[in-house]
Amino acid sequence: MIADMYLKHKIIPKGAVSWDNQGNNKAYQSRQVIFVLNASSIYAYLSESDKELYDVTGMLPVPAGPAGPVDQVGTGEWMLFKHNPYPEIAKGYVQYAMEPEQLRTVMEEGGGRWGPPYKGMYEDDFWQKPAFQHWRAMLGRGRQFASPGSMTAAAGEVLATAVLSRMMHHVLVENWEAEKAVEDAHKKVVEIYARHPEG
Secondary structure, three states, X not given: OHHHHHHHOOOOOHHXXXXXXXXXXXXXXOOOOOOOOOOOHHHHHHHHHOHHHHHOOOOOOOOOEOOEOOEEOOOOOOOOOOOOOOHHHHHHHHHHHOOHHHHHHHHHXXXXXXXXXXXXXXXXXXXXXHHHOOHHHHHHOEEOOOOOXXXXXXXXXXXXXXXXXXXXXXXXXXXXXXXXXXXXXXXXHHHHHHHOOOO
16 A cells, blocks of 8 residues: 555655655645654744744544554653662652653643643643644554554664664565565564563
């Protein structure tokens, strides 16, 4: 299906296969495409640089597929190094950063790039904007990259080494049959998980 969208129907821009992490944003902001699969970082840019486009931009759930609706979400974690020479300062900073008032400032200044982790935070005026009307439902049905499994070192390596993106590259650019590309990707995933006994 994706190969048809890219090669036959040409509704995915040819340059998409070489986009970096900002490709979606740039394509939308320059009005080359009308839909992108992206987080709300687009709003932060548009609110400052293109009010006209901001006013007609909405964030919608991903259309449901045969297995039902799902939206991919990511989380951010704090990691404190075991051999940090200043453990109390590091812990204090994390505690400070996670205070609701500090988080509220970060989330609002980021234009909604992150969702509130605490109950009641969605009641703020910021989250009542029309742009965020589907946000809570999307988070509610959201899944991490490794779903239905957990994010582990192995899952992180699969994500970081772009196994799935390379699989699509083989199909779209190198004209592999989809089945061959899937088999190759599966083999790489199995090899990665074999190196990480914890899964």
